[in-house]
Amino acid sequence: xxxxxxRPLLEICGVSAFYGKIQALRDVDMTVNRxxxxxxxxxxxxxxxxxxxTIFGRxxxxxxxxxxxxxxxxxxxxxxxxxxxxxxxxxxxxIFPRMTVMENLQMGAALADPEYFEADxxxxxxxxxxxxxxxxxxGGTLSGGEQQMLAIARALMARPxxxxxxxxSLGLAPLLVKQIFDVIxxxxxxxxxxxxxxxxxxxxxxxxxHRGYVLVNGRVTMxxxxxxxxxxxxxxxxxxxxxx
Amino acid sequence: MTDATRxxxxxxxGKLAEAVKESAMAALLAFVLTSLMLGVxxxxxxxxxxxxxxxxxxxxxxxxxxxxxxxLKLFWWKEDGGxxxxxxxxxxxxxxxxxxxxxxxxxxxxxFAFVLPFLPIADRQIIDIGILVLTYVLLGWGLNVVxxxxxxxxxxxxxxYAVGAYSYALLATHFGLxxxxxxxxxxxxxxxxxxxxxxxxLRLRGDYxxxxxxxxxxxxxxxxxxxxxxxxxxxGISGIPRPSFFGLEFKRFGENTFHNFFGIEYSSMHRIIxxxxxxxxxxxxxxxxxxxxxxxxxxxxxxxxxxxxxACRALGINTTNTKLTAFAIGAFFGGLGGSxxxxxxxxxxxxxxxxxxxxxxxxxxVLGGMGSQFGVAVAAIxxxxxFELLRNMDWVKGFVESTFGIENFDPNxxxxxxxxxxxxxxxxxxxxxxxxxxxxxxxxxKERKAISGDLVKEGEG
Ligand SMILES: Nc1ncnc2c1ncn2[C@@H]1O[C@H](COP(=O)(O)OP(=O)(O)OP(=O)(O)O)[C@@H](O)[C@H]1O
Ligand SMILES: [Mg+2]
Numbered sequence: 145x146x147x148x149x150x151r152p153l154l155e156i157c158g159v160s161a162f163y164g165k166i167q168a169l170r171d172v173d174m175t176v177n178r179x180x181x182x183x184x185x186x187x188x189x190x191x192x193x194x195x196x197x198t199i200f201g202r203x204x205x206x207x208x209x210x211x212x213x214x215x216x217x218x219x220x221x222x223x224x225x226x227x228x229x230x231x232x233x234x235x236x237x238x239i240f241p242r243m244t245v246m247e248n249l250q251m252g253a254a255l256a257d258p259e260y261f262e263a264d265x266x267x268x269x270x271x272x273x274x275x276x277x278x279x280x281x282x283g284g285t286l287s288g289g290e291q292q293m294l295a296i297a298r299a300l301m302a303r304p305x306x307x308x309x310x311x312x313s314l315g316l317a318p319l320l321v322k323q324i325f326d327v328i329x330x331x332x333x334x335x336x337x338x339x340x341x342x343x344x345x346x347x348x349x350x351x352x353x354h355r356g357y358v359l360v361n362g363r364v365t366m367x368x369x370x371x372x373x374x375x376x377x378x379x380x381x382x383x384x385x386x387x388x
Numbered sequence: 389m390t391d392a393t394r395x396x397x398x399x400x401x402g403k404l405a406e407a408v409k410e411s412a413m414a415a416l417l418a419f420v421l422t423s424l425m426l427g428v429x430x431x432x433x434x435x436x437x438x439x440x441x442x443x444x445x446x447x448x449x450x451x452x453x454x455x456x457x458x459x460l461k462l463f464w465w466k467e468d469g470g471x472x473x474x475x476x477x478x479x480x481x482x483x484x485x486x487x488x489x490x491x492x493x494x495x496x497x498x499x500f501a502f503v504l505p506f507l508p509i510a511d512r513q514i515i516d517i518g519i520l521v522l523t524y525v526l527l528g529w530g531l532n533v534v535x536x537x538x539x540x541x542x543x544x545x546x547x548x549y550a551v552g553a554y555s556y557a558l559l560a561t562h563f564g565l566x567x568x569x570x571x572x573x574x575x576x577x578x579x580x581x582x583x584x585x586x587x588x589x590l591r592l593r594g595d596y597x598x599x600x601x602x603x604x605x606x607x608x609x610x611x612x613x614x615x616x617x618x619x620x621x622x623x624g625i626s627g628i629p630r631p632s633f634f635g636l637e638f639k640r641f642g643e644n645t646f647h648n649f650f651g652i653e654y655s656s657m658h659r660i661i662x663x664x665x666x667x668x669x670x671x672x673x674x675x676x677x678x679x680x681x682x683x684x685x686x687x688x689x690x691x692x693x694x695x696x697x698x699a700c701r702a703l704g705i706n707t708t709n710t711k712l713t714a715f716a717i718g719a720f721f722g723g724l725g726g727s728x729x730x731x732x733x734x735x736x737x738x739x740x741x742x743x744x745x746x747x748x749x750x751x752x753x754v755l756g757g758m759g760s761q762f763g764v765a766v767a768a769i770x771x772x773x774x775f776e777l778l779r780n781m782d783w784v785k786g787f788v789e790s791t792f793g794i795e796n797f798d799p800n801x802x803x804x805x806x807x808x809x810x811x812x813x814x815x816x817x818x819x820x821x822x823x824x825x826x827x828x829x830x831x832x833x834k835e836r837k838a839i840s841g842d843l844v845k846e847g848e849g
Contacts, residue, residue: 200702226704234702240695251692254685255704302703 151214153178153306153338154199159208161191161198168194170362171208176306176340181332183341183349183370185383186359192342193235195359196310200225200232212306227255231304233295235311235342241284245275248283248294252301260303268297271327289320296324300331306338307331313345321345325352346383350374358383407461411454418453422446494762501668505661513780515660519667519732521773523725526671528752528764530721533678535750536759537687538714539694541598544585544605545749548578548719550612550741552726557625557736558618567631567731571724578723579716581608586715590708593697605746612738624737628730633662663732670728674721675761681717690714691759744804748772751807755814775806 152175161169168191176182186192198205200222210218217225226232231252240248249268253261269276272293278286283294292312299307309328313321325348331337343349350356350370358366358379366373373379427446430437504510504518527549534542555574559565565573585604589597612619619625630638636646638659646662647654681687689710693700700707730736752771756763778784788797 202701221706221708222701223704223706226702232702234699238696238699238702240692240699242695243691247688247691251688251700251703251705254689298703 152176153180153213154340155209155211156195156199157209157211159195159198159205159210161194161203161205163194163203168203168362169198169205172359172362172364174357174364174367176338178338179332179336180355181328181339181341181353183343183353183356184359185343185346185349185356185373185379187382188344190359191362192359193310194362196232196234196308196340196342199230199308226302229303229305230308231299231302231306232308233292233299233310233312237291237295239283239286239291239294239298241282243283244280245283245286245294246279248298249275249301252298254302256301256303261301264301264303268300271300271330272297289316292316292320292324296327304337306340308340308342310342311344312341313343313348321348328352346379347374350379404462407458410461411457414457415450415454418450419446422449494765497762497765498672505664512657512660515657515664517773517776517780519660519664520776521769522664522667522671523729524749524752524768524772525765526667526674526728527722527725527749528756528768529671529674529678529761530718530725531749532718532753532756532759532761532764533681533690533721534714534718535753536756536764537678537682537694538690538711540589540711540714541594541601542715542718543598543602543743543746543750544608545601545718545722546741546743546745547585547605547608548582548722549726549729549745550608550738551578551581551719552723552728553730553736553741554612554619554625554726555723556727556730557628560629560731561625561627567629567727571727574727575720575723578726579720582715582717582719582722583712585719586712590711602743602746605741605743609738609741612741619738622737622739624735624739625730626735628734628736630659630734631662631666631731638662663728667728667732670724674724677717678761686710686713748807751811755811757818771807771810775803778806 154174154176156172156174159169159172160167172191172195174182174184174195184192184195194203197203199210199217201217201220202222205218208218209216212225212228212230215228217228240251243251249265250261253264256264274290275293275297278290283291286294292314296309296312299309312324312328316324328339328341329352332339341349341353350373353370356368356370356373357364358373366376366379368376374384423446426449427442429440429442431440432438501518501522505515527545530548531542531545534540534545552574555577556567556570559570559573560567585601589600592600613621615621632638633646636644636649638646640654645654646658678687682691689700689705690713692703692705693707693710697707700710729740733740748771752767753764755771756765756767785797789795
């Protein structure tokens with residue numbers, strides 16, 4: 145058991161992925177330890193979303209290994225990966241627009257033990273009170289920020305061990321960004337949830353995260369603790385221009 | 389309606405002139421379109437074909453278009469030529485009406501369907517129409533699982549209808565199996581074919597899926613047509629046995645007959661009414677099963693998959709299984725419908741299973757509002773029942789023949805034209821179908837609200 149605990153929760157070793165002939169990921173190495181918040185920052189088109197999707201099996205890793213909690217999940221179907229305790233709030237939110245907020249949350253809980261449904265529901269309503277007010281409204285009619293909250297809440301309803309968030313701050317007002325990042329910190333500190341966060345909003349993400357990686361053209365070029373990366377001149381120049 | 393439009397209305401002079409001009413253009417367009425299609429007709433003449441001119445039809449069409457356009461322009465359309473204002477308001481009212489309407493209309497409709505054979509209006513013709521309508525209600529509900537709930541556009545649904553019909557016809561004529569034995573078997577066989585179709589199309593969506601399913605429907609029909617040793621090809625299968633009532637037959641003579649057993653006078657209506665109840669019960673079962681499934685995880689997965697397949701996979705839903713079950717269950721109901729069709733007709737041939745059937749069933753689902761059980765039933769009644777009534781009403785025939793000067797008017801030949809017209813009208817009037825609302829499948833507390841389609845046109849990906 146102790147040997148298990150020392151091993152990182154997620155290990156990505158030498159992963160490459162392609163869209164047809166275009167290589168989107170080049171030999172990516174990365175780890176996420178239990179109870180950590182890890183962020184990946186990078187410019188548009190760097191391959192951040194691709195990495196997240198590759199963890200979920202599509203596009204497939206053409207080479208390399210993805211190991212979750214000691215199990216090789218490379219090439220596993222997405223639904224089986226989800227069953228291992230990974231939940232994702234994908235790029236573009238992807239909530240179910242014609243279903244109500246409540247039904248969206250219920251879909252999120254599809255894999256979880258129904259016994260916890262009520263308690264989990266209360267928890268996400270506590271985190272995002274606006275969702276409780278909107279519970280019978282269709283997902284597609286929520287505001288962008290509300291949809292983002294719904295996407296995160298839906299992922300949480302699966303009771304994940306590992307939460308992947310793709311640009312949760314996209315298109316949100318600064319106050320909402322802060323609110324969502326506070327929620328992530330709270331989940332991590334209080335419940336020990338492990339989080340992998342892909343962000344454009346480098347300053348906030350690096351402040352929040354224990355560790356970070358920088359992705360450039362599908363390749364990891366830098367890594368280190370959040371503060372280390374924030375202090376680096378290259379990072380400041382490339383990702384924090386005017387951001388501080 | 390904005391205040392600006394209301395204010396500009398009294399300044400009518402310019403508006404009238406403009407409307408007349410526009411209507412004249414429309415009439416001109418009508419002339420171009422109808423001059424050859426309606427105005428000239430080829431007739432047999434000594435020494436070849438002759439031409440017959442029917443300018444009165446062309447002028448009639450132009451007048452209708454001119455007046456119609458003028459009225460629409462003056463009293464109906466908004467200034468900016470956008471969506472008709474009056475219609476917008478009307479459908480808004482309709483939306484608020486739908487909830488109580490549905491609460492009472494659906495049970496009322498079911499009760500009406502159950503007592504129909506005992507109403508004084510129920511002659512043989514009405515019951516026959518009822519059977520036909522219910523068959524399409526059943527098929528519409530079956531296809532609704534695939535298209536409306538799971539969002540998989542299936543243009544070859546008639547294939548499963550055909551599989552059901554031929555399963556019963558062959559098993560009954562070769563092995564003497566009874567309708568009641570074969571009915572579930574036919575459903576299961578059709579469901580198997582549903583899976584067989586499902587596998588190759590697992591990765592397809594939208595247009596591509598439509599094309600492949602369309603081809604699948606045709607393949608089944610062509611096989612039925614050409615596998616003469618088994619299906620008797622174009623001659624079809626005749627002498628398909630009728631269903632029995634717990635072993636009692638609906639015949640005038642014989643030992644075990646329905647009227648003998650109950651000690652009543654023989655009437656050919658007994659069998660018709662019996663068939664009516666069979667299809668009614670089958671349709672109700674279909675409805676019940678679908679409504680139940682919608683509340684189960686698999687049903688919710690269908691709907692979620694319709695919305696976003698990638699999100700579904702990320703939530704741990706096995707989309708492969710979800711798709712296959714949708715195809716299989718939809719096909720199962722199609723198979724039941726097919727079996728019933730075979731036993732009712734007593735004769736089947738590949739001609740009954742053409743693409744047009746798929747198109748009609750799909751039209752019912754789309755007009756019904758994609759996913760609404762009640763809407764599908766209403767659409768089937770309106771389209772199939774309305775049309776059959778139209779065909780059987782002599783005054784329509786007389787009216788058309790006298791006003792348009794067409795001899796031997798047969799509404800059946802205009803079936804597709806009427807379907808098309810109805811589609812256009814409904815899609816303009818209610819773009820989400822008759823019942824464009826979707827009831828959520830779960831409720832917390834006592835709140836139970838229909839999520840109206842009219843209110844949420846925006847903001848959907
Ligand atoms: N489905 C696809 N087919 C082909 N190329 C793709 C596809 N999806 C992404 N790409 C390409 O892969 C590269 C990485 O894309 P990705 O979406 O991972 O970027 P990203 O880092 O998430 O960018 P952003 O910050 O803008 O979201 C881009 O060059 C993109 O054009
Ligand atoms: Mg991205």
